[in-house]
Amino acid sequence: MGQEVTHAVLQQNYMKLQFPSLSANEALARMAVSAFVMQLDPTMEQLTEIKTAVSEAVTNAIIHGYDGGEGEVRMYCAIDGGMVDIVIEDDGAGIEDIEEARQPMFTSRPELERSGMGITIMENFMDEVVIDSTPGQGTKVRMRKVISRTSECQ
Amino acid sequence: MQTSVVNGVLVVHLEGELDHHAVETIRNDIEDQLAKNHCRGLVLSFRGIDFMDSSGLGLILGRYRSVTGRNGKMALCAVSPPLRRIFELSGILKVVSMHETEESAVRAVKEA
Ligand SMILES: Nc1ncnc2c1ncn2[C@@H]1O[C@H](COP(=O)(O)OP(=O)(O)OP(=O)(O)O)[C@@H](O)[C@H]1O
Ligand SMILES: [Mg+2]
Numbered sequence: 001m002g003q004e005v006t007h008a009v010l011q012q013n014y015m016k017l018q019f020p021s022l023s024a025n026e027a028l029a030r031m032a033v034s035a036f037v038m039q040l041d042p043t044m045e046q047l048t049e050i051k052t053a054v055s056e057a058v059t060n061a062i063i064h065g066y067d068g069g070e071g072e073v074r075m076y077c078a079i080d081g082g083m084v085d086i087v088i089e090d091d092g093a094g095i096e097d098i099e100e101a102r103q104p105m106f107t108s109r110p111e112l113e114r115s116g117m118g119i120t121i122m123e124n125f126m127d128e129v130v131i132d133s134t135p136g137q138g139t140k141v142r143m144r145k146v147i148s149r150t151s152e153c154q
Numbered sequence: 155m156q157t158s159v160v161n162g163v164l165v166v167h168l169e170g171e172l173d174h175h176a177v178e179t180i181r182n183d184i185e186d187q188l189a190k191n192h193c194r195g196l197v198l199s200f201r202g203i204d205f206m207d208s209s210g211l212g213l214i215l216g217r218y219r220s221v222t223g224r225n226g227k228m229a230l231c232a233v234s235p236p237l238r239r240i241f242e243l244s245g246i247l248k249v250v251s252m253h254e255t256e257e258s259a260v261r262a263v264k265e266a
Contacts, residue, residue, distance in 0.1 A: 118208045
């Protein structure tokens with residue numbers, strides 16, 4: 001009985017974090033997501049991949065969404081079975097051409113020493129990445145990663 | 155960030171987390187040290203780095219441009235497996251060489 005309850009908690013859980021568009025909060029977002037996914041007992045490699053993908057999406061919201069200025073960044077994380085879903089959202093500039101933005105080495109801000117690899121890294125480190133964006137309204141990046149397959153097999 | 159000059163090559167020991175928040179200061183510090191020590195060669199050591207995202211790639215490419223712009227060379231060393239994956243993914247190793255040790259990185263920059 002007690003075990004079932006514990007299991008139910010692990011099966012479904014979520015957290016939300018909202019913070020102003022400040023570069024100091026990039027580390028906060030990484031720490032929060034690592035603490036949250038710990039309950040799925042990820043490997044060090046998986047944890048690094050998730051932290052890196054989150055760092056990329058949050059940095060994009062701050063640099064590109066809000067152009068280094070004011071705004072709010074929101075992060076939602078949910079666990080469903082052995083899987084984690086992460087959404088990073090901003091109400092900033094938005095992306096005109098998402099296909100172009102996804103190309104490795106495409107950056108709209110080379111003068112800021114950006115390499116254009118952020119989205120490529122997210123796509124390589126997570127199992128699924130979906131970007132929704134409306135110019136002038138904002139961007140929403142949804143990412144999914146399977147951490148443990150055990151719960152799916154039960 | 156600790157720096158030293160070895161055989162006329164500036165060696166930078168990066169520390170902590172290499173993200174967008176951290177790179178701005180690091181970039182300025184490296185450029186200052188390059189100018190101050192009149193170094194043309196640069197070695198970046200990643201031994202003290204616990205985390206890096208694409209901001210680190212931008213930092214490397216930016217320094218690569220400024221160093222090669224002055225006819226210098228640059229190399230990387232002490233790269234952990236997670237960082238290596240990001241380097242391999244980005245293709246950055248086609249322009250900047252990666253070495254196990256600081257000594258061999260300095261030698262590579264020196265000999266070029
Ligand atoms: N949240 C966002 N709001 C507006 N534009 C965005 C957002 N995220 C990404 N973009 C656009 O997509 C492009 C590609 O993003 P990506 O993260 O791959 O590269 P980058 O941020 O330019 O460089 P890097 O991530 O390597 O530092 C950006 O240059 C920008 O034009
Ligand atoms: Mg980016």
